[in-house]
Structure formats: C-alpha cells, structure tokens
Amino acid sequence: MTDPKEDHDIPAESTEDTNHDPHFEPIVCLPEQDVKTLEEDEEELFRMRAKLYRFACENDPPEWKERGTGDVKLLKHKEKGTIRLLMRRDRTLKICANHNIMPMMELKPNAGSDRAWVWNTLADYADECPKPELLAIRFLNSENAQKFKAKFEECKEEVKKNQEGTGETDGTNKVAKKLEELSVKDKASDEKKEEDKKETEKKDEKDVKVEEKN
Numbered sequence: 001m002t003d004p005k006e007d008h009d010i011p012a013e014s015t016e017d018t019n020h021d022p023h024f025e026p027i028v029c030l031p032e033q034d035v036k037t038l039e040e041d042e043e044e045l046f047r048m049r050a051k052l053y054r055f056a057c058e059n060d061p062p063e064w065k066e067r068g069t070g071d072v073k074l075l076k077h078k079e080k081g082t083i084r085l086l087m088r089r090d091r092t093l094k095i096c097a098n099h100n101i102m103p104m105m106e107l108k109p110n111a112g113s114d115r116a117w118v119w120n121t122l123a124d125y126a127d128e129c130p131k132p133e134l135l136a137i138r139f140l141n142s143e144n145a146q147k148f149k150a151k152f153e154e155c156k157e158e159v160k161k162n163q164e165g166t167g168e169t170d171g172t173n174k175v176a177k178k179l180e181e182l183s184v185k186d187k188a189s190d191e192k193k194e195e196d197k198k199e200t201e202k203k204d205e206k207d208v209k210v211e212e213k214n
Contacts, residue, residue: 039075039086041077041078041079042075042076042077042078042084043075043076043078044073044074044075045073045074045075045076045083045151045155046072046073046074046147046148046151046155047071047072047073047074048071048072048139048144048147048148049069049070049071049072049139049140050069050070050071050072050087050137050138050139050140050144050148051066051068051069051137051138052066052067052068052069052070052072052087052096052097052135052136052137053065053066053067053135053136053137053138054067054133054134054135054136055133055134055135055136057134064136067096067097067126067135068087068088068089068090068094068096069089069090070087070088070089070090070096071087071088072085072086072087072097072137072148073085073086073087074086074101074151074152074155076155076158081158081159081162082100082159082162083100083101083155083158083159084098084099084100084101085097085098085099085100085101086098095125095126096126097124097126097135098124098125098126099121099123099124099125099133100123100159101152101155101156101159102121102122102156102159103156103157103159103160103163105119105120105121105152105156106119106120107119107149107152107153110136110138113138114142114145115138115139115140115141115142115144115145116136116137116138116139116145117136117137117145117148117149118134118135118136119134119135120132120133120134120135121133121135
C-alpha cells in the first residue's frame, strides 16, 4: 500500500496557479513616435565595430580615457555633400564621437599597435558643445584598421574636391592663416614679456648691489 505522503503530484489548483498569466490593460496609452537621429538625410559609407578613446588633457597627469565601444560610421549628407564620423555606444546609443571629416585630418598609427589610429579634430560635437579633441580608435585586427584608414582617406579626398568645387577651400585656408598669425603674435608678445621681465630682474639686482655698497 502506498503511503499518501510519498505522492508528489501537484494538486490541480496549484497547476492552474502556475500557468496563470494575468493580462492588465495599460491605464494610459502612449502613441508611438518617430525619433529623428539626423541620419535619415545621410548615406552610410562605412560601418565597423571599434573602441574609442579620448586624451583627457584636463586630468593631472593627462591620460587616455575610454569613451565607448560600438559601431563607427562614416556618413555623407545627401544634399550638402559633407561627410562626418559618428559613433554611438552599444545599448545606450549615446554619441561618443561626432565631427566632420576635414582634408587636413591625419590618421597616425598608435605606438606599438597595428590596429589603432590617432587623430585630431578641431570641433567634436559628442557633448553637444563643439570642442577640440585628440581621439584614438582601436579595431579587432589590423585588417579592419586598414579598411577604416582606406575609407577615411577616400572621404578626405571627396571632401577636398567638394570644397574646391564650392570655393570653401580658400575660406578654410584663410581661417587657418589667421589662426597662425594670431599664434605668431601671441608668441611674440610672450617673448617680449619675458625679455621685459629679465630686464626688470637685472635692474633690481643692480639696485640691490648699489644699496649693499652704500
């Protein structure tokens, strides 16, 4: 005779409770909305997964800080013809790099790595407000890194031709020249201040020696 305590079958009511999946209607129904990313007016020229870094010069001492991992894209505007580099972090899709490709940009190999590149941009909009950044990007292997460089250089040439066709190159060169002139003036001003400072120090030393003799 079987002991009732050894009967491990789940009672019928418990089985129903386990399978019960209640459905609740939402209190407020929110309509679906299309979110604009500004990529709708652009053509995707390149996409590849990578890891991005920025040089945090504000730190003491300055150091490389990881900015995010995700797909780096090169996007061309269908009307303006401009090309920008855009990168979003995985999952959150937060922008970690967003700047136009310019002819003067140069990809430099990162020390000791054949799968990473370093470059400067005068205005990156990842944090909405434009600011100059020194960025580095690392790919899975050297082959992917070379593919990115090839497309990056191709985009630079395309932007250069587009600027020459619209006459923007002269404007860009003038701005660069003005900045160079300002830099030279600042340097000359600093040198003059340094000379004046040395002259003042020499004069003070002479005055001290005269006082000591008296």
